[in-house]
Amino acid sequence: MSKPQSIAERLSNQGFNRRDFLKFCGITATVMGLPPAVIPQIANALEKTPRQSVIWLSFQECTGCTASLTRAHAPTLERLIFDHISLDIHHTLQAASGEAAEQIRKQAMKDNQGNYLLIVEGSIPIGNPGYSTIAGMSNKDMLMEVAKDAKAIIAVGTCAAYGGIPHAYPNPTGAVSVEELITNKPIVNIPGCPPIPVAIAGVIAHTVTFGTLPELDSLKRPVTFFGQNIHDRCYRRPFYDKGLFAESFDDEGAKKGWCLYKLGCKGPVTSNTCATEKWNAGVSFPIESGHGCLGCSEPNFWDAGSFYKALSVPTGDFAQTAGYALAAGAAVGVATGLLNKKKKGDAAKNHETVTINDLDRKQQ
Amino acid sequence: MMTSIDFLSWVRGPVFIMATAIFVFGISLRLLEIVSLRRKPDYSAPRGSRMVGGMRTLFSRSMYDKSTFQRSAFTIVAGYIFHLGLFIVTFLSVPHILLFRELFGFDWFGLPTILIDAVTVITLLAMLVLLIHRLKNPVRRFLSTFENYVVWTVTFLPLLTGYMAYHHSVFPYPLMLGLHILSVEILMVVFPFTQLMHTFTLFMARWHTGANAGHRGIQV
Numbered sequence: 014m015s016k017p018q019s020i021a022e023r024l025s026n027q028g029f030n031r032r033d034f035l036k037f038c039g040i041t042a043t044v045m046g047l048p049p050a051v052i053p054q055i056a057n058a059l060e061k062t063p064r065q066s067v068i069w070l071s072f073q074e075c076t077g078c079t080a081s082l083t084r085a086h087a088p089t090l091e092r093l094i095f096d097h098i099s100l101d102i103h104h105t106l107q108a109a110s111g112e113a114a115e116q117i118r119k120q121a122m123k124d125n126q127g128n129y130l131l132i133v134e135g136s137i138p139i140g141n142p143g144y145s146t147i148a149g150m151s152n153k154d155m156l157m158e159v160a161k162d163a164k165a166i167i168a169v170g171t172c173a174a175y176g177g178i179p180h181a182y183p184n185p186t187g188a189v190s191v192e193e194l195i196t197n198k199p200i201v202n203i204p205g206c207p208p209i210p211v212a213i214a215g216v217i218a219h220t221v222t223f224g225t226l227p228e229l230d231s232l233k234r235p236v237t238f239f240g241q242n243i244h245d246r247c248y249r250r251p252f253y254d255k256g257l258f259a260e261s262f263d264d265e266g267a268k269k270g271w272c273l274y275k276l277g278c279k280g281p282v283t284s285n286t287c288a289t290e291k292w293n294a295g296v297s298f299p300i301e302s303g304h305g306c307l308g309c310s311e312p313n314f315w316d317a318g319s320f321y322k323a324l325s326v327p328t329g330d331f332a333q334t335a336g337y338a339l340a341a342g343a344a345v346g347v348a349t350g351l352l353n354k355k356k357k358g359d360a361a362k363n364h365e366t367v368t369i370n371d372l373d374r375k376q377q
Numbered sequence: 378m379m380t381s382i383d384f385l386s387w388v389r390g391p392v393f394i395m396a397t398a399i400f401v402f403g404i405s406l407r408l409l410e411i412v413s414l415r416r417k418p419d420y421s422a423p424r425g426s427r428m429v430g431g432m433r434t435l436f437s438r439s440m441y442d443k444s445t446f447q448r449s450a451f452t453i454v455a456g457y458i459f460h461l462g463l464f465i466v467t468f469l470s471v472p473h474i475l476l477f478r479e480l481f482g483f484d485w486f487g488l489p490t491i492l493i494d495a496v497t498v499i500t501l502l503a504m505l506v507l508l509i510h511r512l513k514n515p516v517r518r519f520l521s522t523f524e525n526y527v528v529w530t531v532t533f534l535p536l537l538t539g540y541m542a543y544h545h546s547v548f549p550y551p552l553m554l555g556l557h558i559l560s561v562e563i564l565m566v567v568f569p570f571t572q573l574m575h576t577f578t579l580f581m582a583r584w585h586t587g588a589n590a591g592h593r594g595i596q597v
């Protein structure tokens with residue numbers, strides 16, 4: 014391996030000056046929700062730190078997560094980060110294949126033992142080891158092997174974080190998430206189908222800069238990116254509050270940009286940064302292009318009912334249930350009614366007249 | 378591990394189906410039980426219309442009477458506010474109307490969230506005040522049964538949790554919304570088997586009284 018360069022060295026090799034570098038540190042700080050005061054600290058750390066070794070494993074996935082990251086056009090933060098980490102292995106992007114690729118992976122693991130970041134894309138099938146293999150090795154075995162000496166693991170995308178679409182009912186491959194298999198390593202989940210590129214870059218930047226993982230919520234998601242609710246940040250929110258809703262995808266309301274709640278928007282139950290960071294270098298995000306949020310970064314979003322059913326509408330066929338229950342209730346009601354009527358009749362028949370004398374007698 | 382999204386899916390799915398089944402079954406049962414008892418036919422010559430009398434009483438009994446009002450103005454006013462508020466929040470808020478649309482196939486006009494929110498606060502306060510009133514007055518307290526408190530609680534909780542969900546208080550939205558729906562499901566299960574049935578029986582009883590009066594030509 015060539016002598017490790019620091020990020021600052023590589024930047025200057027590529028013709029970035031110090032100003033660009035500080036700007037980059039500033040963006041990093043902003044993205045991570047840190048005060049400007051830490052910019053020098055970030056700069057200092059990045060100048061000194063050798064490039065972080067990263068091993069990227071692709072399991073049961075669609076490569077959407079990788080595509081999301083690599084499609085950034087301008088020299089964005091994501092690009093900078095990816096230029097300046099040492100992406101030693103990336104199943105999808107690497108040129109090497111077969112034995113050679115395996116060799117590189119083993120070498121990288123050895124060179125950076127205990128120090129490399131492991132990024133996992135895709136879920137792991139545990140139903141049958143043959144469902145997904147790389148170089149004849151099951152996904153599970155490879156994950157266990159690489160995870161053993163990793164500093165930390167970043168589960169990128171909803172599949173790696175929660176099982177995702179492979180895990181959807183009836184989960185034919187027995188797909189599980191990274192955290193279901195690995196319990197003794199720090200794990201960060203960056204869910205999303207695909208996740209916001211800047212979230213991945215931000216977590217890596219944070220790890221490189223501070224040597225620690227960012228603050229996580231109960232689902233192990235970085236709070237900086239997943240602490241916000243789409244509904245609360247949505248630019249259509251004023252319409253929600255005013256009660257102005259699109260009733261279909263091409264009615265007047267839709268054209269006027271009204272709220273998509275009635276069309277099944279899951280923004281209210283989704284924590285992500287789409288509404289503020291947006292996609293494709295800040296061009297727009299699903300709600301802005303006229304479709305409700307699918308909630309793709311939430312666990313089991315695929316099984317949480319129809320994408321086009323409003324959140325307040327129960328997912329099952331409760332109308333049919335109501336019909337049956339109505340009939341059953343009526344039948345039992347009439348039956349008990351008739352029984353009661355009979356009881357009343359019998360009571361009337363067996364009624365003994367009580368005279369005032371009888372009462373008197375009883376009292377004595 | 379059950380996440381809040383799983384919990385929400387659970388209460389929106391199987392639990393709602395179960396609650397609906399119990400709710401509808403229970404109401405259907407209780408109502409038909411009463412109706413199928415039937416009254417003895419009244420063979421007297423009618424001096425007025427049963428229908429007119431029944432309908433009139435349905436509405437006229439909703440007006441307070443003067444002496445009762447003087448005695449318990451507070452209960453009447455707070456009671457009206459809370460029942461009206463409950464009606465507005467349940468049937469005129471857009472998320473709720475969507476639920477009815479799914480069931481009945483048609484919908485109606487909903488109010489802006491801001492208005493619903495204001496009505497919610499008023500309704501919650503009215504209910505709280507009524508509870509305090511009930512507890513403070515020794516006679517009322519003596520007359521109150523366990524069931525009275527159960528019914529108050531299961532009615533209060535959907536309002537409170539709905540309000541909390543909207544304002545993202547205490548728990549994140551998905552969990553709070555899940556709790557809101559669960560609280561409604563509890564209400565639905567309890568409803569047919571408690572005095573909450575007055576929602577329906579009240580009108581049956583009024584109509585019956587009014588119809589009898591109408592038949593006899595009594596002016597009420």
Ligand code: HEM
Nearest residue numbers: 325327466467472493494497535536539540542543558561
């Ligand atoms: C007796 C029945 C119910 C009552 C009294 C009730 C009450 C409320 C209240 C008070 C709010 C908050 C309004 C606000 O402060 O802005 C609310 C909101 C809501 N409720 Fe209900 N609710 C009932 C039934 C249901 C049911 C059955 C569902 C769904 C299955 C449901 C779903 C919702 C939703 C999605 C919201 C919107 C929250 C938001 O805007 O963020 N509610 N409800």
Ligand code: SF4
Nearest residue numbers: 247250272273278280
């Ligand atoms: S479009 Fe979705 S996220 Fe935006 S305000 Fe409407 S419901 Fe909320």
